[in-house]
Amino acid sequence: MEARVTKPSVKPSTKRRGPALRDPERTRAAILAAATVEFTGRGLDGARVDSIAKRSGVNKRMIYHYFGGKEGLYVEVLETTYAAIRHAEVGLGFDEREPAEGMRELVAFTWGYFIQHPEFLGLLGTENLHKAAYLKKSQRIRDLHSPLIGMIQTLLERGVKQGIFRKGVDPMQLYITIASLGFFYMSNRHTLSTIFGENLSAPDRLEARGQHFAEVVRSYRRP
Amino acid sequence: MEARVTKPSVKPSTKRRGPALRDPERTRAAILAAATVEFTGRGLDGARVDSIAKRSGVNKRMIYHYFGGKEGLYVEVLETTYAAIRHAEVGLGFDEREPAEGMRELVAFTWGYFIQHPEFLGLLGTENLHKAAYLKKSQRIRDLHSPLIGMIQTLLERGVKQGIFRKGVDPMQLYITIASLGFFYMSNRHTLSTIFGENLSAPDRLEARGQHFAEVVRSYRRP
């Protein structure tokens, strides 16, 4: 008896660029991924439904099927993006570290996240332009409370008790300050690079900014 | 070729909402002012040429006459806005003050300018979205070097000599940090207000932020 080699069940060929046929989950995910890139790069008004359809390899009609329309899709992209950062935040444990170390970790996380997640920066910019109109619309995002304020408060209290942090710091102000220091540089790096005639996106420039960023926060939190 | 007959202009020539009749300077200025509001509030893609024409009380055709098109108009708005902040900057003399006082003035100027000039914030956001594409196009803006870096350097040197500023501070990093602390709060106040369920645009909140802002910079510049 001859051995019958079973062919390594490849999908029945047929070349498709986009996602699988009749696979709602993948279709949805493909649209969402393409839309995230498009909205990040072009904003809400600049984004094109056609472009998202093409990018995702999915029929344009599916966007309406799954998301109701361009705005619905945008809101869902926003929700997904916010959910992702909230998810990353809850994974942090800097409030349980030694306070000085914890603060460094918070800064490093913020800086790293902004570097690695241009979509978050981009969508935030778009929401700013629209005065947070879509953020306000989304109950889901409004329910996604950031755990950071609480964690920062815990950290501050512990640092004050140890005498290595200054007293009276408002956690929200500190949170906003940390976000500012990371966001502005990354978000404005193209305009800044143009104005200063220097490529601020270069790795060594990012590294230098990270050092400065950390030092500003360290100076502030000292008593 | 069909004749394009213009109807014998019914309206009795009086009552004009907008400005400027046979006054090119005023017409240009009116368009520019209206465009600044529109681009600030809606971004480049969201802005509508019709809306700018209506706002300015000027015939749409004039926009094309004076600025070539929507993009040309946008670039000129950008140039005007940049020229304004550069003009305000050169009027500053904080580098000649007593160093601690000078640094406070720099912070106060930045914070005040951002509060009073939403158009600068808005256009910067739009340029960020477009990766500074239009900023790069404008030789005029690229030639408008900010005097701030030089002034900050002078100030830092004097403060270091007096022993009240830390050594080794990079003027550009400090400049970016100061800009960050002011920009982010104002630019993101709608999203932040939504997230925190608090109106960060309220006067007392702006005041509180100003205090914090100044304190962060003061902490950093101390030796």
Place this chain on the structure above:
Amino acid sequence: MEARVTKPSVKPSTKRRGPALRDPERTRAAILAAATVEFTGRGLDGARVDSIAKRSGVNKRMIYHYFGGKEGLYVEVLETTYAAIRHAEVGLGFDEREPAEGMRELVAFTWGYFIQHPEFLGLLGTENLHKAAYLKKSQRIRDLHSPLIGMIQTLLERGVKQGIFRKGVDPMQLYITIASLGFFYMSNRHTLSTIFGENLSAPDRLEARGQHFAEVVRSYRRP
């Protein structure tokens, strides 16, 4: 971003003036046919996209979908028209006929084609105005070599060998001469009719011209 609400299409879906519903081929063809008439009658600059849409009973948007724009559509009309005459030319076999008879056939074909295909005359006029700009753009047309020159050469050689044609005739010059004699009369018949105060489009006038045309060529080709 303001929502662009499409009104819930009132019309009960029936009664279509134009052709093609969900039939890309027919839609394309309908647009092309309407465009050919419009460009022939009004030239490239005089043609109106709206008019083409109306003529073809197709939504204006489809013109951009299928042809990219007015110019793209014009080029395709040009290509189609050139392809048609080339197709007709290759169907000819006058070079295999008895030489005198073959030459008569060539003249008759040219004259008949120009009479029956005003779109060819019209588009040629438009291309002349534009210094063949669009013809040059179309690789497809440039690849459609006319078989006529070769066929004329063959015919001339055979006629010379039989001693009934003159020697030393340049096939291209003869081709251009034959085209001239047909083209000019048809193309300029309105101006000529006006100048001479006589309707040169009348059947008997066309017939008379055809006779003259043939006689001019016959006189020339004789040894």
Place this chain on the structure above:
Amino acid sequence: MEARVTKPSVKPSTKRRGPALRDPERTRAAILAAATVEFTGRGLDGARVDSIAKRSGVNKRMIYHYFGGKEGLYVEVLETTYAAIRHAEVGLGFDEREPAEGMRELVAFTWGYFIQHPEFLGLLGTENLHKAAYLKKSQRIRDLHSPLIGMIQTLLERGVKQGIFRKGVDPMQLYITIASLGFFYMSNRHTLSTIFGENLSAPDRLEARGQHFAEVVRSYRRP
């Protein structure tokens, strides 16, 4: 007494591109010249009033002042151009020459005129597109009867009498044939050059065509 040199009364300076100020004749002429170029190169629909104004260095308003509008200007250009060729024609005396020589002169004149007057070719093309609509409108042009038909008739009769021309030739057919042979080549030289991949505007090509042109006519007129 010192000699007082009178300055060579130059016009009171002031740099003007266009024609003189307050000189109706020159203004009109400048507009007409510019319009001729524009209409020849772009046709009636493609021509731009702005462009004509710029070319002529005259204020756009003057076009309306002197010519009523674009169409009126076009008609006047047409009239001027026709008047010019009619003027050249009446200057000919080929009908008084020895018949064979006269016919050669007629052909040479036609060929030369078409080579040297692209504006005539261009405007004829535009009139063809518009089915002679503007030519018909102009009583002035319709009154400008070409003397050629009569002169050709005289020539033909003399040639027949001398036995060197064929009998029964219709002067109008011959006139049209001669015009065809010259017009088509010049008018279509860009399309023909593209199709044949050869520059038919080159001097030696024009010369070759002239030879062929003359030979076709000579063959035909022989008995």
Place this chain on the structure above:
DNA sequence: CATGAATGAGATTTCATTCAT
């Protein structure tokens, strides 16, 4: 006579969305 800013009408093109299959 001359200027050039201004305008109304309409042209081309773009886009989110829906429909027929």
Place this chain on the structure above:
DNA sequence: TATGAATGAAATCTCATTCAT
């Protein structure tokens, strides 16, 4: 579920012509 042709609305832009000076 999926497709892609089709559409209405509105956006940007162009142009001949007129108006105020």
